[in-house]
Amino acid sequence: MMRTNKFARKGVLILILVFCFVLSASMLYGCGSSSNGEGTDKNGAQSEEKKSGDESKDEAVSDGEAADKTAADILSGLEFEDEMTKVSDDLFFGLFNLDEEKVCAVSVYESTGATAEEVVVAVAAQGCEEDLLAAMKERVESQKESFRDYVPAELDKLADPVITKKGKFTILIVCGDSSKAEKILEEI
Numbered sequence: 001m002m003r004t005n006k007f008a009r010k011g012v013l014i015l016i017l018v019f020c021f022v023l024s025a026s027m028l029y030g031c032g033s034s035s036n037g038e039g040t041d042k043n044g045a046q047s048e049e050k051k052s053g054d055e056s057k058d059e060a061v062s063d064g065e066a067a068d069k070t071a072a073d074i075l076s077g078l079e080f081e082d083e084m085t086k087v088s089d090d091l092f093f094g095l096f097n098l099d100e101e102k103v104c105a106v107s108v109y110e111s112t113g114a115t116a117e118e119v120v121v122a123v124a125a126q127g128c129e130e131d132l133l134a135a136m137k138e139r140v141e142s143q144k145e146s147f148r149d150y151v152p153a154e155l156d157k158l159a160d161p162v163i164t165k166k167g168k169f170t171i172l173i174v175c176g177d178s179s180k181a182e183k184i185l186e187e188i
Helices: 001-032 055-077 089-094 129-150 153-157 176-188
Strands: 103-110 119-124 162-166 169-174
Touching: 001 129, 055 089, 055 169, 055 176, 089 103, 103 162, 103 176, 119 153, 129 153, 129 162, 162 176
Parallel strands: none
Antiparallel strands: 103 119, 119 169, 162 169
């Protein structure tokens, strides 16, 4: 009788673990799908039928496309130790502790977490440029704390990040060669 009870407990435990796995996987899927994947404006890409001629919406889409292109130019001009992957807007707002209203468009590429490497190209909402710059600086400080014990070698990259304003963009680049990143920004 005890043997059956022991197997029943294992079965229940396995069911609970499977349920937790499915639940967490569905939550992760939901987080990743909140961004349109391509687009980087907070409103998502608009089809031609949905565009109403409202210039602010058209401008937001243009800002998102421009942020994507600028981020792609930065990525193609630099060498990264880790694989860089585009992340959702929601993840950006969480990592940078910013309200969505403060950013019109953003394009973010993160490493797998093995390195501190990241590229962020964002367009701040009117009057929110300083908030965005402060959030980028806070992100770098937070990463320093995280990597201090995790991978101390990454502190060199975090000691010299590129945080700058270029036209309408506020840009953060954490990489192994900040001077090359600055040259790329001059050419863009």
